[in-house]
Amino acid sequence: MKVINIGEMIYRFNIDEKYTMWERHSYSIEAGSYEEALKIVEKEFEDPEFRQPGIYDGTIPLLDTTEYLTVEDNQGCPTKELMYNQETIKTN
Numbered sequence: 001m002k003v004i005n006i007g008e009m010i011y012r013f014n015i016d017e018k019y020t021m022w023e024r025h026s027y028s029i030e031a032g033s034y035e036e037a038l039k040i041v042e043k044e045f046e047d048p049e050f051r052q053p054g055i056y057d058g059t060i061p062l063l064d065t066t067e068y069l070t071v072e073d074n075q076g077c078p079t080k081e082l083m084y085n086q087e088t089i090k091t092n
Contacts, residue, residue: 014083018074022065026057 004010027044029052031037043050069079071092078091 011084013089016081016083018069018079019066020069020073021067022062023059024062025059027055028057029055 025044027041029037029040031040040052040055044052044055071077071079073079080092081088082090
């Protein structure tokens with residue numbers, strides 16, 4: 001149990017950081033040949049609007065690929081924010 005002195009309050013802050021990370025999207029494609037299946041999944045790869053029904057199995061984040069994003073990598077925009085009560089106090 002944490003003891004708080006009379007007259008003192010607890011202030012809760014958050015530090016939000018932006019990272020890059022790979023995700024793995026998995027597909028199961030029923031086809032007559034590897035080449036036929038490859039053509040279908042290549043459409044998914046090339047066109048984000050294309051969605052072949054029934055082939056998408058799911059997505060998992062590849063946590064071991066997480067890398068800190070620098071301000072330069074983020075086109076000059078902040079990659080770290082100090083927050084209090086949903087308000088940004090400071091950025092890098």
